[in-house]
Amino acid sequence: MRKFLVVFPALVGAFVLSLVGAGFADGGLIKTKNSFGQTIYVLPPEGMSVTKGTPKHKLEVKNPYGQHPEFLRQVVAYNSEYSKGTVVVDTNARFLYLVLSNGRAMRYGIGVARSGFEWSGTHKITAKREWPGWTPPAEMRAREPHLPAYMPGGINNPLGARALYIGSTLYRLHGTTQPRSIGKKVSSGCIRLTNEDIKDLYTRVSIGTRVVVI
Template sequence: MTLTTGRVLTRRLFLAGLAGSLAACQQTTAPAPKPAAALPVRDIEGYGPVTSEPYPVPGVPAGAIRPEFLRQEVAYSTSEPPGTIVVDPGAKYLYLVQAGGSAMRYGIGVGREGFAWNGTALINMKREWPRWTPPAEMIARQPELEPYRKGMESGLQNPLGARALYLFQNGRDTLYRLHGTNEPRSIGSNVSSGCVRLVNQDVIDLYARTPLGTRVVVLPSAAGV
């Protein structure tokens, strides 16, 4: 082998090694992106999980209830004495009258058109995590409720939710209730078959403030704005 030939081979080997080194430093495909970190689920302040209940109540996610329907104390002028509950279906509010011209106000969901009820009643019965028994006329309208003719067990899926306050007139059950719901997005709308629903956190709060015998005034729907 001549010196020239040796130099040529040496040069070729050098270039081949350099190319291999460069190829090893290059990535032929882009690296897979790292998965984005999951954002924490935030609950509305004051509406977090309630873990002390027989059935733990989940928190109400931010945005599930419009701010105006969150529980708050407001100025409220009425001739009704403190301790009275005033339900305004049109405005989708329930007021628990306080002394000094104020009230604790709760957002509600109310009966669909044609099922709304109004009048004056007393709370003669209260239940925590009640069973739900649909009336016969409701079963007639909704045959899928037949399995619950003798009642549905309590729990988060029960339509009455965590608490129920039963409205009576002249000592007789009107079949209308103030009750809980696990559907916070239904607050502020016409949704149920006549009863007044509050998110579970609110009905638990109202229940604790409301003794048996409390007077309830349900205004006609046209009273709301």
């Protein structure tokens, strides 16, 4: 399996991420597959360039799930009215932003609610759990009778490695057992990240952190 590199020239040195199993077409396009298994050619996200070379400083970010580079965790320019530390969930763009200082934010790719389950609002994080247990809401069990009344935390739990509970709602920011679903409309309202990303976000926010879902 070939490994290719995408370089972020705006950062000090060369920040490089690996696209394992991807190929390149003429003109710097990335050859990959979409969610239907079809071969497509896409441009690198804005601000990135593609190279087959070896990273100058040996700094790599692994991409084990074959995600498009735009959904990998990265610091981006982000000018908004939100204060530092706010979590902004952009459900249309499929990104979660943790607002930093100086017009920047840490951006995470997310999976969002499927059609009919969308929502928005401003809340706070009211609880944090590592390897949380899951109690499917009664409404969900009515739609999906095969679901258990309760599932203990662990590697097979749909909430994944961490969960951040949003206000008094039934919704959470949580990990997933389906990392390839990031970037898609898949859930019954919760916002999912890869387990690696929710672990990172978990360490950066605290109970009381403002969460804005748009």
